[in-house]
Amino acid sequence: xxxxxxxxxxxxxxxxxxxxxxxxxxxxxxxxxxxxxxxxxxxxxxxxxxxxxxxxxxxxxxxxxxxxxxxxxxxxxxxxxxxxxxxxxxxxxxxxxxxxxxxxxxxxxx
Amino acid sequence: xxxxxxxxxxxxxxxxxxxxxxxxxxxxxxxxxxxxxxxxxxxxxxxxxxxxxxxxxxxxxxxxxxxxxxxxxxxxxxxxxxxxxxxxxxxxxxxxxxxxxxxxxxxxxxxxxxxxxxxxxxxxxxxxxxxxxxxxxxxxxxxxxxxxxxxxxxxxxxxxxxxxxxxxxxxxxxxxxxxxxxxxxxxxxxxxxxxxxxxxxxxxxxxxxxxxxxxxxxxxxxxxxxxxxxxxxxxxxx
Numbered sequence: 001x002x003x004x005x006x007x008x009x010x011x012x013x014x015x016x017x018x019x020x021x022x023x024x025x026x027x028x029x030x031x032x033x034x035x036x037x038x039x040x041x042x043x044x045x046x047x048x049x050x051x052x053x054x055x056x057x058x059x060x061x062x063x064x065x066x067x068x069x070x071x072x073x074x075x076x077x078x079x080x081x082x083x084x085x086x087x088x089x090x091x092x093x094x095x096x097x098x099x100x101x102x103x104x105x106x107x108x109x110x
Numbered sequence: 111x112x113x114x115x116x117x118x119x120x121x122x123x124x125x126x127x128x129x130x131x132x133x134x135x136x137x138x139x140x141x142x143x144x145x146x147x148x149x150x151x152x153x154x155x156x157x158x159x160x161x162x163x164x165x166x167x168x169x170x171x172x173x174x175x176x177x178x179x180x181x182x183x184x185x186x187x188x189x190x191x192x193x194x195x196x197x198x199x200x201x202x203x204x205x206x207x208x209x210x211x212x213x214x215x216x217x218x219x220x221x222x223x224x225x226x227x228x229x230x231x232x233x234x235x236x237x238x239x240x241x242x243x244x245x246x247x248x249x250x251x252x253x254x255x256x257x258x259x260x261x262x263x264x265x266x267x268x269x270x271x272x273x274x275x276x277x278x279x280x281x282x283x284x285x286x287x288x289x290x291x292x293x294x295x296x297x298x299x300x301x302x303x304x305x306x307x308x309x310x311x312x313x314x315x316x317x318x319x320x321x322x323x324x325x326x327x328x329x330x331x332x333x334x335x336x337x338x339x340x341x342x343x344x345x346x347x348x
Contacts, residue, residue, distance in 0.1 A: 007182065008155050014186035015172065016162035022193040024219035026200040030208035035201050041298075041337060042330055043194040048293040049306035049329025050191040051171060051286050053322050056307035057314045058174050058283045066311065074280065081284045085291040091137045098284040102277065 071109040077102035120242035124226070124249025127233075131225035135254055136261045138166050138285070143265020144272065145282035149173040153266055160262035164220065164255070167192045167289055173282040175319070184319040191326055199227045203247075205236035210244055218247060223258075226250035297340055302333025 026033060035043070059078030060066060070076060081098030088094070139160075146156035146169065163169055168189040175185050199222055207215055229250060234243050272278055294300045306329025313321030 004150075005152075005155075008151055008176075009158075010182055011172070011176070011185055012155065012159045012162055014182065015159070015165070015168055015189045018186060018189045018193055019163045019165040019168060019196075020220055022190065022196040023200055023222045024216070025197055026204035027207055027215050027219045027222075028212070029204075030215070031201070031204050032208075033201060033204075035198060038334070040198060041334060043198050045299050045302045045330045045333035046194050046326055047167070047192045048290060048299050048303045049326045049333070050188055050322070051167075051290045051293070052303040052307040053310035053325035053329065054171055054174055054188070055283055055286055055290065057310050057321075058178075060311060061314055064314065074283075077280065078283065078287065081287040082291075085288045089291065091134075091141065091285065091288045094288040095141060095281055095284045098287070099276075099278075099281065102280060 071105065073102045073105035073109070076105045116242055117245045120245035121249035121252075124230075124246035124251075125253045126249075127229055127246075128226050128250030128253050131229075131250075131254060132257050134225065135223075135257050139258045139261025140265040140268070141281055141285045142166050142169050143262040143267075144269035144278055145170060145173050145265075145285065146262075147266055147269035148272070148274075148279040149176050149282065153270060156266045156269075157263065160259060160266075163189075164258065165189070165193055165196075166258070170282045170285050170289065173279065174286075175322075177279050178319075180319045180322075184322060187323065195224070196222060199224075199231075202231055203227070206230075206234060206247075207244060214244065218244060218251070221248070221251040221255055223251060223254045226254055296337075298333045298337035301336040302329040302331075305329050305332035 059074045060068065062072055077098040080101040081094045084097040085094040143156065146159060159169060171188055171192045172185045175188060207218055230247050234240060294303060306325040309328045310321055310325035313324050
């Protein structure tokens with residue numbers, strides 16, 4: 001871990017700068033700009049696209065290869081989490097259910 | 111003296127109005143804390159991240175990439191994309207705070223969070239000259255800040271005691287799923303997200319996680335196209 005320490009600190013610094021600048025971009029200069037509707041759309045669609053693009057490979061790829069199978073614990077855990085998130089909107093149920101499904105598939109399908 | 115009392119009263123009013131948001135923020139803080147140490151951050155780094163970054167979605171989004179050893183710039187770019195919603199908030203808040211000294215604007219920028227923004231934007235108009243509304247904003251935001259830091263620290267110290275075999279780093283992916291669902295507010299954003307997921311799979315082999323950035327670009331393009339084709343429907347949420 002020690003060897004990667006500078007890397008994590010650089011990541012924290014970069015993220016801190018981004019987190020501040022995205023919030024300060026109009027507040028700090030005291031700007032009166034109204035965002036055009038298309039710009040606002042892009043700003044709303046991008047986060048959902050990014051989050052989905054992180055989730056899907058993380059649950060559907062096993063060592064870089066596509067694994068659509070009931071024996072892929074992360075895929076099953078992720079799908080269970082999607083169902084729970086959509087039906088309950090509960091963070092706790094989503095995470096607990098997803099982890100439980102992951103563990104069960106590891107136990108019985110591994 | 112009267113001025114000061116009114117400021118404190120606005121501060122308290124903001125904190126009270128935001129108290130309902132605590133139920134939502136505390137579980138997130140704990141999950142983010144656990145996920146940070148599970149992804150390999152030291153406790154010091156995790157505490158530094160929760161204080162300096164103070165953006166739960168960005169923190170959770172970057173962690174699976176950190177575990178997958180993505181390059182630094184890809185992770186920072188991802189943090190930027192998921193934080194883009196703050197650019198909208200910033201544009202809405204700017205006219206409210208333009209008369210304040212710079213230090214105030216720095217503080218209020220740093221401490222902006224989704225829930226308090228929504229409450230504030232629902233309660234105040236830029237043209238109403240309430241001189242204490244920034245105290246209201248600060249009251250709510252400070253409460254959220256404290257709740258986020260305390261719950262993150264609980265997660266950080268609890269996470270360090272949980273054995274590695276439990277694969278708790280997967281919790282950040284699951285948390286992202288819970289975060290994603292409320293973002294899918296209309297058909298265009300759903301189509302965009304699905305397209306992004308598909309491209310991310312197909313392009314997973316591209317070097318430097320360029321697949322992720324390609325997926326975001328395609329997702330936004332598809333979302334815009336669907337919004338243009340579909341019936342005109344106003345989406346009211348931020």
